[in-house]
Amino acid sequence: MSIDCLRVSATDRCNLRCVYCHPLPDCSLIEHDEILGFEEICRIARLFAECGVKKLRLTGGEPLLRRDIVRLVRELAAIACIEELSVTTNGIFLESLAAELKAAGLHRVNISVDSIERETYERITGFDLLPRVLDGIYRAIDAGLTPVKINSVIIKGLNDSEEQITALADMSVDLPLSVRFIEYCPTNTSTRPATDYVPNEAVRAVIERKYGALCRTMMPCGNGPAEYFKTPGSAGTIGFISGRSSTFCRSCSRLRLTSNGKLMPCLYSAQAHDLKILISNGQSDRQICRFLSRIITEKVNYTKSNSLKEEFSMCKIGG
Numbered sequence: 522m523s524i525d526c527l528r529v530s531a532t533d534r535c536n537l538r539c540v541y542c543h544p545l546p547d548c549s550l551i552e553h554d555e556i557l558g559f560e561e562i563c564r565i566a567r568l569f570a571e572c573g574v575k576k577l578r579l580t581g582g583e584p585l586l587r588r589d590i591v592r593l594v595r596e597l598a599a600i601a602c603i604e605e606l607s608v609t610t611n612g613i614f615l616e617s618l619a620a621e622l623k624a625a626g627l628h629r630v631n632i633s634v635d636s637i638e639r640e641t642y643e644r645i646t647g648f649d650l651l652p653r654v655l656d657g658i659y660r661a662i663d664a665g666l667t668p669v670k671i672n673s674v675i676i677k678g679l680n681d682s683e684e685q686i687t688a689l690a691d692m693s694v695d696l697p698l699s700v701r702f703i704e705y706c707p708t709n710t711s712t713r714p715a716t717d718y719v720p721n722e723a724v725r726a727v728i729e730r731k732y733g734a735l736c737r738t739m740m741p742c743g744n745g746p747a748e749y750f751k752t753p754g755s756a757g758t759i760g761f762i763s764g765r766s767s768t769f770c771r772s773c774s775r776l777r778l779t780s781n782g783k784l785m786p787c788l789y790s791a792q793a794h795d796l797k798i799l800i801s802n803g804q805s806d807r808q809i810c811r812f813l814s815r816i817i818t819e820k821v822n823y824t825k826s827n828s829l830k831e832e833f834s835m836c837k838i839g840g
């Protein structure tokens with residue numbers, strides 16, 4: 522498996538408080554002076570590109586909260602050999618930023634929307650911002666940030682009703698986007714209990730009751746760990762990312778860089794490599810590249826089962 526994808530957390534700050542993604546209560550925010558500057562992020566990204574990384578994704582926290590994010594996108598898009606630059610966002614700022622991000626070189630966006638019912642959206646995220654997020658989705662499509670992908674996490678007792686699930690799936694009928702159901706992964710005891718997990722098999726059964734058997738399809742920009750399907754005559758697709766009920770460590774091509782420069786070979790890694798220290802110690806490009814190449818080679822040894830740590834915060838690592 523070639524390791525060609527780097528997820529960069531632009532910030533650990535977020536403007537939503539999703540019930541399944543809360544930071545741990547004792548998990549303070551990273552100090553501003555510890556957060557990687559643009560120059561450091563771009564240098565690390567460029568060195569990774571020299572080591573074979575072709576895809577960059579900005580995430581967080583909420584990446585669009587980072588001041589001057591459009592400039593960061595422009596600088597990352599200019600790195601040679603980067604073929605795909607994308608953002609995972611809650612979409613709140615897309616209404617105003619989609620066109621600028623596209624012009625700066627962003628290729629596509631994943632937008633997190635767990636319900637298109639306003640009250641449920643507020644119950645999950647803590648904010649009554651669904652209309653703004655929906656506007657952001659339309660703007661992203663209009664701006665050509667395609668394919669737009671919607672990420673939805675289904676949580677027992679919150680958004681797992683037949684109406685909620687099919688309303689999300691319905692978006693892929695009229696709009697040219699992909700609605701992906703991501704299995705809830707319990708990350709720490711202060712968020713939702715592990716028993717709130719709803720397997721994608723159950724989500725799919727609900728959708729198939731409405732639309733009949735789903736037909737498997739491929740996405741033009743690659744599938745990653747997602748499996749994609751179409752309902753008859755739909756403009757978009759439905760995807761399932763089943764990280765809890767199945768394991769895709771063997772095909773995982775991602776590394777993660779936290780906003781303070783810790784490189785994680787796996788979401789579940791108990792061990793992280795401090796790249797900010799290497800930079801501040803004055804290591805040369807050649808030395809850092811050698812280090813990155815070693816991590817890339819060793820990634821195969823980091824899997825969910827053998828590097829499991831007890832608790833972590835998704836928004837601190839970068840989901």
Ligand code: SAM
Binds near residue numbers: 581707836
């Ligand atoms: N703020 C951005 C957003 O909302 O998309 C990016 C960061 S968020 C951590 C990235 C993705 O991780 C979102 O799609 C979110 O739903 C997902 N996520 C967060 N916590 C999760 C969990 N415990 N299980 C599964 N997915 C989770």
